[in-house]
Amino acid sequence: MVDIVNTAATNNDVILDVRHLKTYFGTGDKAVRAVDDVSFQLKRGKTLCIVGESGSGKSVTARSILQIVDPPGKIMDGEILYYGKDAKGQDLARLDERGKEIRSIRGHEIAMIFQEPMTSLSPIHTIGDQIIEAILLHQDVNKEEAKNRAIEMLRKVEIPNPAVAIEKYTFEYSGGMRQRAMIAMALACNPKILIADEPTTALDVTTQAEILALIKNLQEQYGMAVLFITHDMGVVAEIADEIGVMKNGHLLEFGTAEEVFYTAKNDYTRELIDSVRKLETSARKARKNTTTDQKLMEVRGVSKIYPGRKGFLGGKTSAPFKALDNVSIDLYEGENLGIVGESGSGKTTLGNCIIRVLNPSGGEVLYRMGSGQIVDLAKAGTHDLREVHQEIRMVFQDPFASLNPRMTIAQIVGEPLLVSGKAKGQALRDRVTELLATVGLPAMALDRYPHAFSGGQRQRIGIARALACNPRLIIADEATSALDVTLRSQILDLLLDLQEKLNLSFILVSHDIGVIRYFCDRVAVMYKGQLVEVGEAEKICSAPDHAYTKALISAVPGTHPQDKRIMNRHRYNAEAPSKVA
Amino acid sequence: MSETNKTDATVNMANLRGGVEYASQWRLMWDRFRKHRLALVSMFIVLAFYSIALIAEFLAPFAPDEADAKKVFHPPQMIHLFDTTNGFKFAPYAEAYTLTRDPETLAPIYVLDKEHKVAVTMFAHGFKYNFLGLIPTDIHLFGPKTHGETFFVFGSDRNGRDMFSRIIYGARFTLSLGLIGVTLSVTIGIMLGGVSGYYGGKIDWVIQRLVEYILSLPTIPIWLALAAALPKNWPPHLQYMAVTVIISLIGWTHLARVIRGRFLSMRGEVFVIAAKLDGCSEARVIFRHMLPSLASHIIAAVTLAIPSMVLAETSLSFLGLGLQPPAISWGVLLKEAQNIRSISAAPWLFLPGAAVVMAVLSLNFMGDGLRDAADPYSH
Numbered sequence: 011m012v013d014i015v016n017t018a019a020t021n022n023d024v025i026l027d028v029r030h031l032k033t034y035f036g037t038g039d040k041a042v043r044a045v046d047d048v049s050f051q052l053k054r055g056k057t058l059c060i061v062g063e064s065g066s067g068k069s070v071t072a073r074s075i076l077q078i079v080d081p082p083g084k085i086m087d088g089e090i091l092y093y094g095k096d097a098k099g100q101d102l103a104r105l106d107e108r109g110k111e112i113r114s115i116r117g118h119e120i121a122m123i124f125q126e127p128m129t130s131l132s133p134i135h136t137i138g139d140q141i142i143e144a145i146l147l148h149q150d151v152n153k154e155e156a157k158n159r160a161i162e163m164l165r166k167v168e169i170p171n172p173a174v175a176i177e178k179y180t181f182e183y184s185g186g187m188r189q190r191a192m193i194a195m196a197l198a199c200n201p202k203i204l205i206a207d208e209p210t211t212a213l214d215v216t217t218q219a220e221i222l223a224l225i226k227n228l229q230e231q232y233g234m235a236v237l238f239i240t241h242d243m244g245v246v247a248e249i250a251d252e253i254g255v256m257k258n259g260h261l262l263e264f265g266t267a268e269e270v271f272y273t274a275k276n277d278y279t280r281e282l283i284d285s286v287r288k289l290e291t292s293a294r295k296a297r298k299n300t301t302t303d304q305k306l307m308e309v310r311g312v313s314k315i316y317p318g319r320k321g322f323l324g325g326k327t328s329a330p331f332k333a334l335d336n337v338s339i340d341l342y343e344g345e346n347l348g349i350v351g352e353s354g355s356g357k358t359t360l361g362n363c364i365i366r367v368l369n370p371s372g373g374e375v376l377y378r379m380g381s382g383q384i385v386d387l388a389k390a391g392t393h394d395l396r397e398v399h400q401e402i403r404m405v406f407q408d409p410f411a412s413l414n415p416r417m418t419i420a421q422i423v424g425e426p427l428l429v430s431g432k433a434k435g436q437a438l439r440d441r442v443t444e445l446l447a448t449v450g451l452p453a454m455a456l457d458r459y460p461h462a463f464s465g466g467q468r469q470r471i472g473i474a475r476a477l478a479c480n481p482r483l484i485i486a487d488e489a490t491s492a493l494d495v496t497l498r499s500q501i502l503d504l505l506l507d508l509q510e511k512l513n514l515s516f517i518l519v520s521h522d523i524g525v526i527r528y529f530c531d532r533v534a535v536m537y538k539g540q541l542v543e544v545g546e547a548e549k550i551c552s553a554p555d556h557a558y559t560k561a562l563i564s565a566v567p568g569t570h571p572q573d574k575r576i577m578n579r580h581r582y583n584a585e586a587p588s589k590v591a
Numbered sequence: 592m593s594e595t596n597k598t599d600a601t602v603n604m605a606n607l608r609g610g611v612e613y614a615s616q617w618r619l620m621w622d623r624f625r626k627h628r629l630a631l632v633s634m635f636i637v638l639a640f641y642s643i644a645l646i647a648e649f650l651a652p653f654a655p656d657e658a659d660a661k662k663v664f665h666p667p668q669m670i671h672l673f674d675t676t677n678g679f680k681f682a683p684y685a686e687a688y689t690l691t692r693d694p695e696t697l698a699p700i701y702v703l704d705k706e707h708k709v710a711v712t713m714f715a716h717g718f719k720y721n722f723l724g725l726i727p728t729d730i731h732l733f734g735p736k737t738h739g740e741t742f743f744v745f746g747s748d749r750n751g752r753d754m755f756s757r758i759i760y761g762a763r764f765t766l767s768l769g770l771i772g773v774t775l776s777v778t779i780g781i782m783l784g785g786v787s788g789y790y791g792g793k794i795d796w797v798i799q800r801l802v803e804y805i806l807s808l809p810t811i812p813i814w815l816a817l818a819a820a821l822p823k824n825w826p827p828h829l830q831y832m833a834v835t836v837i838i839s840l841i842g843w844t845h846l847a848r849v850i851r852g853r854f855l856s857m858r859g860e861v862f863v864i865a866a867k868l869d870g871c872s873e874a875r876v877i878f879r880h881m882l883p884s885l886a887s888h889i890i891a892a893v894t895l896a897i898p899s900m901v902l903a904e905t906s907l908s909f910l911g912l913g914l915q916p917p918a919i920s921w922g923v924l925l926k927e928a929q930n931i932r933s934i935s936a937a938p939w940l941f942l943p944g945a946a947v948v949m950a951v952l953s954l955n956f957m958g959d960g961l962r963d964a965a966d967p968y969s970h
Binding site for chain 2: 425475
């Protein structure tokens with residue numbers, strides 16, 4: 011535990027002093043101690059990052075400061091001293107949560123931005139209206155003046171053509187633009203503290219880099235303090251002056267960025283940093299190379315085109331959307347192929363077209379079966395597909411949605427064996443027990459339902475299901491992105507172990523460069539439905555050729571505080587790749 | 592192996608959610624349902640109603656068509672549990688009345704007959720019947736000690752038939768018609784709604800237009816037309832089946848819509864895609880993977896559909912186009928209360944209406960409770 015309470019109470023630098031904060035959900039013995047005796051200080055003009063995995067209490071800590079904890083959560087004890095208004099400090103924890111005083115602080119003195127800007131912005135008002143309202147609420151200006159300020163704010167958050175953009179609705183903005191608009195709204199009243207709760211988690215890595223750079227710039231202009239909540243150590247390394255590490259409601263470590271990154275006292279902090287640094291290396295290099303020169307699959311000119319929709323009452327027909335545009339790639343037996351790209355790049359569509367969850371609009375997917383027969387998956391009929399689906403399996407992104415909540419683990423994992431008639435009764439149960447053991451789950455999991463398991467355990471169950479019919483190829487679609495960072499490398503290691511044991515090949519679809527670098531031999535980079543670059547994982551992740559890949563790689567946060575990679579990143583203007591023109 | 596050391600963070604998250612997570616879906620649903628007091632009470636009322644319908648002969652003290660010209664429009668009688676004339680002892684009785692008529696209006700007037708008491712006893716012998724259709728017996732829950740004597744807990748109708756027994760018998764027709772009608776509707780609804788939602792596209796379009804077409808038809812005139820086509824000389828059980836079919840032919844549309852919506856939203860769920868990739872046939876995907884998740888919603892929808900069936904039967908019979916006497920249903924009974932004389936002279940003839948209101952309300956409350964409980968994970 012870190013106790014800093016008695017140090018600098020009168021220190022002029024401190025703007026927010028949280029002492030022994032306790033926020034519980036419920037009362038009595040059953041209370042969930044979301045925040046349990048947390049103390050830290052936020053200094054003027056500095057950035058404090060609170061980092062932790064899901065359920066660590068980092069968001070509740072941030073919400074406690076503004077007293078916007080969802081019921082039944084309640085601040086039980088502790089002080090939150092705010093030195094923004096007077097030097098004596100004002101205890102925010104004592105204020106009535108519906109009172110006038112806390113409302114004059116919220117938004118005006120301390121502003122907050124959230125993870126998902128779509129749900130934080132009203133869909134039925136224009137962006138301008140919402141910013142203007144924020145200004146009118148807290149400042150004594152007329153509407154005209156407020157509008158001018160709103161346009162000025164949008165210009166500051168680098169939204170192009172702010173005078174026009176101010177009249178637009180939330181849905182007309184992209185994810186990054188929405189987050190910019192949220193920041194504009196938060197900054198409209200010159201707050202002294204900005205609380206950012208995972209503001210970039212829902213965004214692509216290049217957009218994330220832009221938002222982080224924007225927050226950094228604005229912080230310097232306004233001299234405000236930033237309390238940044240995140241689970242991503244990379245982001246922390248980029249922006250933090252000071253770092254607090256939380257786990258299970260406790261603050262395990264608190265110190266300057268250098269201290270935490272290089273001389274961490276707590277084991278958990280080191281584990282957190284190590285698991286990020288681990289993903290900067292390649293696990294495949296360290297293991298024996300299983301790649302052969304036997305081609306397992308040839309993807310030839312695969313396209314997926316969604317036809318344009320007729321407008322209402324026979325109006326204009328919109329242009330057809332090319333989710334995949336003439337993609338060709340080979341996969342060798344025993345190889346790990348990574349497909350990387352941002353959201354909307356078509357990487358998931360490619361995976362789905364290969365396994366025929368989606369029907370490709372054109373092209374061929376030539377797959378060499380275990381029997382040596384070549385099958386074109388793009389045209390295979392139901393009967394052939396059933397055979398193929400025993401050899402090619404899929405691991406899904408969301409471990410919560412991919413398991414049927416109404417079936418037990420034994421039923422879920424055994425389903426492919428039962429349906430294909432390979433095993434039933436006791437033999438089936440034995441095989442499922444064996445499969446669970448392979449992925450590191452005990453036999454007592456058999457008769458439980460999926461909701462009894464955590465995210466990482468569920469992902470193991472998903473992997474066990476994929477292994478059931480002795481597959482040769484596994485397509486893992488963002489299989490680790492829903493997991494906490496310490497679990498990510500565990501699951502990847504598990505997959506690599508299985509590969510050596512079971513002669514598997516993998517196609518790993520991911521937006522996460524770290525995961526790709528760690529797991530894959532070769533990488534295909536996708537952008538707007540096209541393959542822009544294919545090459546060795548090591549090369550793509552360190553010295554790519556294509557301009558888009560360069561931008562993508564340079565936007566990935568580093569893992570050392572002095573890197574500041576995002577500030578010096580390579581920018582790629584969002585035109586279509588040069589290949590098209 | 593390294594993978595067996597799950598980090599404390601995940602284990603902790605699992606613990607935070609408490610022991611509930613090991614419960615099956617039905618357990619979770621029941622736990623939530625129990626918290627809904629009104630729904631729970633309603634469920635017991637509904638269960639009571641259906642039990643009454645099941646063992647109607649046992650509960651009814653008199654045969655429903657046992658007429659007595661000397662007891663027409665007899666007002667309801669209290670059953671006194673204790674006889675206080677010779678000390679205080681447990682001897683249930685009903686006071687006896689004799690019929691006189693108003694000399695000018697000929698309206699029946701019942702005068703208390705102090706000399707006589709109708710002794711009431713538990714497990715009295717009455718008319719013969721087969722208990723649950725199997726065991727021949729003549730024992731009733733309660734009845735007059737002496738065979739041939741009468742008492743009317745809910746009064747009597749224009750033919751001097753016991754309303755209490757008739758309402759109990761009416762419950763049998765009306766409530767079972769609700770159940771059977773809903774079963775028919777659900778079968779059609781799951782088939783068409785399921786197909787519509789699962790396949791989507793053109794099939795969906797056709798089925799949805801059909802549903803809209805049926806919904807656009809004015810129900811009462813359609814019922815009237817269909818019911819009018821029923822031959823009047825059909826025996827009651829045939830009439831009953833015909834009325835059930837007529838009502839459910841329209842009732843399935845709402846259910847089909849509910850089920851289609853559920854299928855449509857579930858079709859894209861990842862675990863359904865996973866089931867397809869596991870090699871499941873379409874039937875297996877629908878019945879093994881999708882339906883169990885929908886079962887609770889369907890049960891809730893069904894419970895909410897029964898009241899409308901009950902009301903439909905009542906309205907049809909009330910209009911004289913559903914069941915016909917001598918069949919007894921609540922609608923048939925209400926039809927007899929249709930005239931001004933009943934309202935002024937024998938208001939107890941409306942008691943079947945009270946039964947309808949109670950049954951419909953408790954079914955509705957129970958359905959609401961089930962619907963809220965159906966999604967234990969959503970809150």
